[in-house]
Amino acid sequence: ISQCDFMYCFAITLKKMFSGAADLRQRKKQNCTESDKMAPEERNKENSKLGRSPKYMLIQRFAKLFFGCLAAVTSGMMYAVYLSTYHERKFWFSSRQELEREITFQGDSAIYYSFYKELLKAPSFERGVYELTHNNKTISLKTINAVQQMTLYPELIASVLYQASGSEEVIEPVYFYIGIVFGLQGIYVTALFVTSWVMSGTWLAGMLTVAWFIINRTDTTRIDYSIPSRENWALPYFACQVAALTGYLKKNLNSSAEKFCYLLVNASTYTFMMMWEYSHYLLFVQAVSLFLLDSFALAQTEKVHEVYRIYLFSVIVGYLLQFENSALLVSPLLSLVVALMLSKSLQMNMKKSTFVSRLLKIIYIYLVLTIAVTLNFLLKMFIPHKENEHLLKFIEVKLGLNTTKNFTMNWLLCQESLQAPSQDFFLRLTQSSLLPFYILVLIICLFSVTQVIFRKICGEPLKETVKLEDGRIGERPEIVYHVIHTILLGCLAMCLEGMKYLWTPYVCMLAAFGVCSPELWMTLFKWLRLKAVHPILLALILSMAVPTIIGFSLWKEFFPRIMTELTELQEFYDPDTVELMTWIKRQAPVAAVFAGSPQLMGVIKLCTGWMVSSLPLYNDDDLLKRNENIYQIYSKRSAEDIYKILTSYKANFLVIEDSICNEVGPVRGCRVKDLLDIANGHVVCEEGDNYAYSKYGRFCHEIKMNYSPYVNYFTRVYWNRSYFVYRINTVISFQS
Numbered sequence: 134i135s136q137c138d139f140m141y142c143f144a145i146t147l148k149k150m151f152s153g154a155a156d157l158r159q160r161k162k163q164n165c166t167e168s169d170k171m172a173p174e175e176r177n178k179e180n181s182k183l184g185r186s187p188k189y190m191l192i193q194r195f196a197k198l199f200f201g202c203l204a205a206v207t208s209g210m211m212y213a214v215y216l217s218t219y220h221e222r223k224f225w226f227s228s229r230q231e232l233e234r235e236i237t238f239q240g241d242s243a244i245y246y247s248f249y250k251e252l253l254k255a256p257s258f259e260r261g262v263y264e265l266t267h268n269n270k271t272i273s274l275k276t277i278n279a280v281q282q283m284t285l286y287p288e289l290i291a292s293v294l295y296q297a298s299g300s301e302e303v304i305e306p307v308y309f310y311i312g313i314v315f316g317l318q319g320i321y322v323t324a325l326f327v328t329s330w331v332m333s334g335t336w337l338a339g340m341l342t343v344a345w346f347i348i349n350r351t352d353t354t355r356i357d358y359s360i361p362s363r364e365n366w367a368l369p370y371f372a373c374q375v376a377a378l379t380g381y382l383k384k385n386l387n388s389s390a391e392k393f394c395y396l397l398v399n400a401s402t403y404t405f406m407m408m409w410e411y412s413h414y415l416l417f418v419q420a421v422s423l424f425l426l427d428s429f430a431l432a433q434t435e436k437v438h439e440v441y442r443i444y445l446f447s448v449i450v451g452y453l454l455q456f457e458n459s460a461l462l463v464s465p466l467l468s469l470v471v472a473l474m475l476s477k478s479l480q481m482n483m484k485k486s487t488f489v490s491r492l493l494k495i496i497y498i499y500l501v502l503t504i505a506v507t508l509n510f511l512l513k514m515f516i517p518h519k520e521n522e523h524l525l526k527f528i529e530v531k532l533g534l535n536t537t538k539n540f541t542m543n544w545l546l547c548q549e550s551l552q553a554p555s556q557d558f559f560l561r562l563t564q565s566s567l568l569p570f571y572i573l574v575l576i577i578c579l580f581s582v583t584q585v586i587f588r589k590i591c592g593e594p595l596k597e598t599v600k601l602e603d604g605r606i607g608e609r610p611e612i613v614y615h616v617i618h619t620i621l622l623g624c625l626a627m628c629l630e631g632m633k634y635l636w637t638p639y640v641c642m643l644a645a646f647g648v649c650s651p652e653l654w655m656t657l658f659k660w661l662r663l664k665a666v667h668p669i670l671l672a673l674i675l676s677m678a679v680p681t682i683i684g685f686s687l688w689k690e691f692f693p694r695i696m697t698e699l700t701e702l703q704e705f706y707d708p709d710t711v712e713l714m715t716w717i718k719r720q721a722p723v724a725a726v727f728a729g730s731p732q733l734m735g736v737i738k739l740c741t742g743w744m745v746s747s748l749p750l751y752n753d754d755d756l757l758k759r760n761e762n763i764y765q766i767y768s769k770r771s772a773e774d775i776y777k778i779l780t781s782y783k784a785n786f787l788v789i790e791d792s793i794c795n796e797v798g799p800v801r802g803c804r805v806k807d808l809l810d811i812a813n814g815h816v817v818c819e820e821g822d823n824y825a826y827s828k829y830g831r832f833c834h835e836i837k838m839n840y841s842p843y844v845n846y847f848t849r850v851y852w853n854r855s856y857f858v859y860r861i862n863t864v865i866s867f868q869s
Contacts, residue, residue, distance in 0.1 A: 197336075200336070201330055201336035201339070204326070204336050204339065204340060205323045205326040205327055205330070205336065205339055206323060208322055208323060208326050208339070208340070208343045209319035209320060209321075209322045209323035209326070210319055212318060212319050212322045212343065212346075212347060213315045213316055213318060213319030215347070215695075215699070216315045216318055216356060217311075217312070217315050218699050219357075219698060219699060220311065220315075220360075222698070222699060222700075222701065223357075224237050226307075226308075231307075232711060232714055232715070232740055233706070233711060234307055235307075235736075235739050235740050236707055236710050236711065236714070236736060236740065238360070238361065238736070238739060239358075239359075239732065239735070239736065240359075240731075240732045240735055240749045241359075241361075241362065241735060241748075241749045241750060242359050242360060242361040242362060242735075243735035243736045243738065243739040243740075244283065244735045244738065244739070244748055244749065244750070245283065245285070245287075245288060245361040245362075245363075246288075246307075246310065246361050246739055247735075247738050247739035247742075248265060248279055248283070248285055248288050249288040249291060249292060249306070249310055249361075250306070250739070251264065251265070252265070252288060252289065252292035253292055253295065253296070253306055258292065258293060258296070261292070262280070262289065265278075265279045265280050265285060266278045266279070266280050266281075266456075270744060271738060271744065271745070271748070272744070272745065272746070272747070272748060272756075272759075273726045273744050273745070273746050273782050273783045273784065274782060274783055275755070278456060280456070281455055281456040281458060282750070282752070282753060283750065284363055284407075284408070284409060284410045284455075286407045286408060287361075287363070287366040287408060291309070291310055291313055294309075294313070295309050295310075310361070311360055314356070314360050314361070314365055314366065315356075317365070317366060317369040318354065318356055318365070318369065320369045320372075320373065321354075321368060321369035321372050321638075322343055322346060322347075324369065324372035324373045324375070324376045325339075325342050325343070325346060325372055325376075325638055325639075325641065325642050326339030326340070326342055326343055327339065327376045328342075328372070328375055328376040328379050328642050328646075329341075329342040329642045329643075329645045329646045329649075331376065331379050331380050331383070331611070332379060332611060332612060332615070332642075332646040332650070333645075333646045333649045333650040333676075334650070334651075335649050335676070337649050337677070337680050337681075338645045338646050338648075338649035338650070338680070339645070340684070341645035341648070341649065341680050341683060341684060342641050342642045342645040342646075344684060344687050345565060345567050345641040345644065345645060345687075346638060346641045347695070348565045348567075348687060348691045348695075349561065349562060349565055349567060349637060349641065351561065352558060352561060352562065352633050352634070352637045353634065353637045353638050353641065354634060354638075355634055363408060363409045363410065363411075364409060364634065366408045366409070367405055367408035367409035367412055368409075368634075368635075368638075370401045370404045370405040370408060371401070371405045371412070371415065372638070373397065373401040374397075374398055374401035374402050374405060375419075375618075375639075376397075377394045377395075377397035377398045377401060378394070378398050378440065378614070379611045379614070379615070380394040380611075381394035381395055381398055381436060381440075382432055382433075382436060382610045382611040382614055383609075383610070383611050384433075384609070384610065395439065398440065398443060399443055402416070402443050402444070402447045403446075403447050403450055403451075406447045406448070406450070406451040407451060407454060407455070410460075410752060413448065413451075413460075413461060413464040413465075413466045413467075414464075414465075414466075415635065416444060416447075416466050417464070417465045417466040417469065418618070418621050418622065418625070419618060420441070420444060420466060420469055420470060420473075421469070421621060422614055422617040422618040422621060423437050423440060423441075423614065424469070424473060424501070425617050426610060426613055426614050426617060428497070428498055429585075429586050429589065429613075430589060431582075431585065431586075431589075431608070431610050431613050432610035432613070432614070433610070438473075438474070438477060441470050441473055441474060442474075444466060444470045445467070445470050445471070445474070448461050448462075448464070448466065448467050448470075459516055459517060459518040460518060462512060462516050462518070463509065463512045463513045463516055463518050465505070465509060467512075468505045468506070468508045468509035468512065469501075469505045471504075471505075471508055472500075472501045472502075472504035472505035472508060473501055473505075475504060476497060476500055476501050476504065526539075526542060527542060527545050527546070527551075530542055530546060531546065531551075531628075538811050538812050538814075539812060540761045540764065540808050540809060540811075540812040541757050541760070541761055543808045543811065543812070544805070544808055545751075547802075547803035547808070549630060550629065550630055550631030551629050551630070551631060552629070552630050553627065553628060553629075553630065554626065554627065554630045554633060555630070558630065558633060562637070562640075565687065565691070566683060566686070566687070567640060567641060567644055568640075570644040570647065570648055570683070571640045571643060571644040571647075573647070574643055574644055574646070574647025574648070574653065575616065575619070575620075575643070577606070577647070577653055577656055577657055578606060578607060578612060578613075578616045578647070578653070579616060580607075580660075581605065581606050581607030581608075581656050582607035582613050582616060583607070584605075584607060585605065585607040585608050585613075601651055601652060601655055601669060601672070602655065602668075602669055603655075604652070604655045604656040604657075604658065604659030604660075604668075605656065606650070606652045606653050606655075606656045607656075609652075615639070615642075615643055615646075616643075618639065619636065619639050619640060619643055622635050622636040622639065623636050623640075645680070648676070648679045648680050648683065649676055649679075649680045650676060651669075651672040651673050651675075651676040652672075653676075654671070654672035654675045654676055655668060655669065655672040658671065658672060709853045709854050709855035709856060710736065710855070710856075712853050713788070713851070713853065713855075713856045713858070714736075714737070714740040714741055716851050716858070717737065717740075717741045717743060718740075718741050720850075720851070721741075721743060721786060722785070723743075724744075725743055725744070725785045725786055726743070726744045726745065726746055726782070726783050726784045726785050726786070727743055727744070727745050727746065727784065727785070727786045727787075727788060728745070728746040728747070728763055728766075728779050728782065728784035728786070728787050728788070728861075729745075729763070729766075729787065729788035729789070729790065730763070730764065730788075730790055730793060730805075731747045731748055731749035731750075731760050731763070732749050733788060733790060734746070734747050734748055734749070735748060735749050737788075746759065746763055746779070746782040746783075746784045747759045747760050747763045747782075759782065761812075762778050762782075763778070763779075763782075764805060764809060765778055765809065765832070766779075766787065766789065766832055766833055767793055767794055767805050767806045767809060767831065767832065767833050768806065768809035768810065768813055768815070768831070768832060769809075769810065769813070769815050769827035769829050769830065769831050769832070770813070770829060770832055771829050771832075771842075772832070772835075772836070772842045772843045772845070772846050772847070773842065773846070775832050775846075776846040776847075776861070779861055780861065784861055785860065785861055786850075786858055786859065786860055786861065787847065787858070787859045787860075787861055788856055788857070788858050788859075789833050789836065789837075789856065789857040789858075789859070790855065790856060791854070791855050791856070791857070792855065793805050793806070793833075794806070794831070794833035794834065806831065810827075813827075815827040836857075836859065837857065845862070846861070846862055847859040847860065847861060847862065848860045848862060
């Protein structure tokens with residue numbers, strides 16, 4: 134429902150309320166639906182009586198669009214500036230040396246940024262891309278296609294933009310890189326703003342969405358501590374796709390707007406597919422949402438199948454551009470889309486409201502699921518792939534279908550992002566009033582959708598245009614899509630805390646849409662059958678009053694906290710790591726290979742450029758096995774065993790981290806050394822008690838004692854409070 138229709142209905146309502154009783158009884162039968170059926174001349178006469186000429190309506194619509202777009206863009210820009218300011222206050226970036234800045238990139242973030250540096254150092258872009266696709270200078274004894282394996286398209290784009298824009302003389306590479314990421318986060322917020330605006334018809338919903346997103350930043354984004362992560366590059370494009378899809382699914386959309394939304398869905402889906410290796414899983418969840426939407430005949434089948442074609446083409450393009458990535462061919466997204474396309478002819482015969490059609494619809498759903506599962510099974514049989522087998526094993530263990538002593542599986546299970554969400558998560562959402570309003574909006578929408586489905590089953594046709602006074606918000610396909618989508622994402626978030634970063638932003642959007650939508654309030658009032666106050670008038674008042682009250686309460690409680698974050702100087706300084714990197718750059722041979730924990734190896738690769746034996750990447754079975762083997766330096770193994778493992782990877786130097794060796798974790802059994810003891814059989818469980826058994830001491834402790842046989846294999850060359858560096862001897866001395 135457009136804003137003009139709202140204003141028109143509002144004026145008619147006021148006119149009815151303040152007229153005489155007899156006149157009111159005569160006009161009570163007339164409503165906004167009848168006014169829409171008037172001839173253009175009659176409507177123009179009525180508009181002129183209310184002081185609304187067509188020119189006035191055009192100006193009003195333009196003003197609404199202009200100020201809404203201005204608010205959306207301003208919100209995105211302010212959020213990007215906010216992130217930049219907060220990052221500066223947290224890390225003192227402008228006052229740090231290059232080495233100290235690079236240390237702020239931890240784990241896999243360090244690897245992504247290191248390849249960005251290599252691209253800028255290459256003599257040409259083509260040469261840089263070739264070296265990345267045939268990379269043998271990162272991991273010892275291994276040549277990798279880094280672009281494919283680590284999805285480095287964001288770094289390729291960033292390096293091209295940096296060099297093509299002539300920014301070398303204007304801004305440092307690191308500022309340009311993080312500036313792009315912060316800019317994308319601004320686009321992310323703008324897309325959420327627009328989505329809520331399109332759904333509710335008022336940009337007040339967009340403002341509330343942005344407010345909730347920023348206040349719950351801990352649970353909506355990981356930008357604070359993992360800037361180069363793939364999701365920070367990819368999710369803004371997915372948000373743009375969702376915004377365009379929301380507009381595309383709307384009924385009675387004019388052809389120009391529909392074409393624009395369709396093109397935007399195309400472009401954003403292709404880009405999203407290229408930015409994140411796990412993008413096809415998120416698109417699969419979206420495809421399931423559209424499948425359910427179409428199965429209940431709540432959307433135009435032609436539009437839904439156009440989106441399926443976009444998925445299909447995106448998978449094909451992604452397969453080709455990602456160096457024939459077989460994971461896309463065996464993805465559940467492709468299997469589901471092909472099954473739906475094969476069943477399209479059957480689906481077209483199911484729109485008739487007959488008993489046979491309803492029976493066929495059940496068969497149709499069963500047919501689609503059967504074809505999808507069978508096709509996925511056949512593809513995995515005949516197409517060679519390594520489609521995250523460890524992920525499937527993890528799901529089995531997570532669901533309790535299997536048990537394992539495998540170090541990698543147990544280490545993944547211990548990660549906080551793969552645990553069930555904590556009570557603190559729900560408490561934070563409740564304190565910001567987000568969760569209560571989301572549940573309210575979700576319940577109203579679900580009940581309304583259920584009513585619509587029952588009407589469909591009973592053979593009652595849906596209205597082509599849903600008016601405010603109808604109170605049928607569940608008949609709007611874009612609303613039903615978002616309800617299904619947030620429920621599916623919510624189920625995933627209840628299992629894995631890391632999924633909250635996909636779910637919570639859309640919780641903000643849906644809750645803001647609901648409290649700002651007169652249709653939602655009107656749907657509620659239809660059920661309550663209000664008679665004391667005119668429901669349309671009350672719905673319009675509440676759709677303005679409730680978000681205003683929420684906004685003022687959020688401003689009063691959370692705005693001082695946000696300003697404190699920006700004004701308070703924090704300090705992030707790691708002198709021990711700085712000293713280690715400085716020593717490596719000055720003392721270690723250029724051809725040296727370092728071994729240690731994967732997280733530290735990523736930082737060493739970024740800050741020094743030296744080759745390492747492992748990396749913090751978890752999408753490659755060989756790298757996972759390497760990581761487990763290198764982690765044995767914290768286990769109860771002999772010096773000879775560790776020496777053989779390290780020399781098998783041609784390592785020259787070993788780095789022991791005191792924080793891992795002497796780790797005192799909050800959860801006993803999830804420390805690295807505990808997991809290694811379980812995997813190696815050095816822990817025996819009897820009657821609920823754990824007994825440690827090994828004839829060797831813990832390697833990382835014993836090597837510090839400087840006695841034989843450890844000194845025969847390893848020579849300490851550097852140490853500080855946090856790190857101990859040992860040279861791996863090529864000539865072994867067996868003198869005691």
